[in-house]
Amino acid sequence: MxxxxxxxxxxxxxxxxxxxxxxxxxxxxxxxxxxxxxxxxxxxxxxxxxxxxxxxxxxxxxxxxxxxxxxxxxxxxxxxxxxxxxxxxxLKNYPVMTQQQRGWAELEAGCTEISEYNPVLVPGLLQTAGYAQVRIVSARQVGHGAGEPEDGEEPETEVQARLARQSLLTREPDAPRYTAVLEEAALGRRAGPPEVLREQLVQLCELALLPNVTLHVLPRDTQIGNWYLPPTAFSLYRFADPLDPETVAIEGGFTDVMSTEANALNRYKVVFEWLCTAALPASDTLSWLIEATGRLAGAASSSTVAFGPATAPVQRRQARRLTER
Structure with a gap:
């Protein structure tokens, strides 16, 4: 651990x-x-x-x-x-760790409370191996060959490092209090193959039952505050030692920013409160996840039409990359 x-x-x-x-x-x-x-x-x-x-x-x-x-x-x-x-x-406490995952592991260690929101993804601490694999491989196609290793790490190694971080949610006796707001879109059909999404939903159902984990699903048409739209993913960290500064990590598409500045922290705390208020309560979220798992299992077994083809269709014309124009 x-x-x-x-x-x-x-x-x-x-x-x-x-x-x-x-x-x-x-x-x-x-x-x-x-x-x-x-x-x-x-x-x-x-x-x-x-x-x-x-x-x-x-x-x-x-x-x-x-x-x-x-x-x-x-x-x-x-x-x-x-x-x-x-x-x-x-680092000896982690069975597998990579440079990319180390930064997040360093923030999470020693936390007593973690609060996370992502507009399009399931946060890394909640991802299954299959979901993480899809996310890592798909992201590396931007500026790299499909699945090409980044910083010398194979996708499988990166997945295992991400999973190694997750053990803190079940760490005894001092697992941190973890709260996440999950956008409905993060669990939608664009996020991955049906079997991957179903496995991810099952894991979320199990995690939602942990005493230190609180999950909220935010339905896609729910109003947040006075029509507020969160522009980025972010995570808030509070540590066991009260003298260690609280930190906000703001996730961009390819660049992350860390800050301990009080004004930035307070703004993101307010936004997270808005998100929790707008989202489904924890009990309703569990019901939503269970129902979504059932619907996905039925759709996956009965037809592939609802999810489209297993692979993307071949494009008739190869578009030039923006970086080449």
Missing amino acids: PPAIPSPILRRRRLGLELRRLREAAGLTGDQVIERIGWASASKLSRLENGRSRPDPDDVGVLLDLYGAEPALHEELLGITREAGDMRGW
Whole structure:
């Protein structure tokens, strides 16, 4: 099982915030710090304060001495420094992990609460292997050959890494509270073959029964707030340590953005409340999922007409890519 402690990346972020706070409390600028401790580059301090580099305990100790940190805080931050540098030890908790999935696993580790919304997909923590395979292979067709490995990883490896993250939902005794709003379109017939969708619906039914998991289906014609339309997928993370900053992850088509900025967080929290209010309650969602599973099983066994052909029809003319025009 993944650890119930924050990841090294989160530890670096926490350490950086504390180092910046102590420096400002001491009335020192970055240039003054660099001059007093004799570092060759000002970027070294900047990388530490922004959580972008692996911290060295000796370097952190020098900074804490310069800032006059109290003994208890000094020891606490050195402990965080050691955790921030132990990436290899942290990764041993996952049977399979890839670079692409690591970023999400790092955010999820140590969480006490995760809230997610995606306008077109089932979130990764809820996906079956079949659904994940369809998503990964189809996405790689943009700018790559069909199913071509990205960053040296085969789709099957990427799927297994995604599944490895999911064990935190059943982690004992401290599984996070997980809430997701699922758009009806994410479970529609464009999302994958009938057998893949049915398997995904069955898994959602099972997950909805977990005491720490709450699922809401948002019907396609339901009004959100004052006709609000969420433009992007996003996830909200709250961590076990109250001093670790809450984080919002905003998913774009090919680029993701992470932020701990309070205004951004508050806006997405409001949007998530609107989504939960507009969506079906948890009990009605379970009924919806069960009924959808039954309808899909019947349609898949009786006819292929409802879902169209198993493979896309051959195009009569090969369209030129936009990047080639």
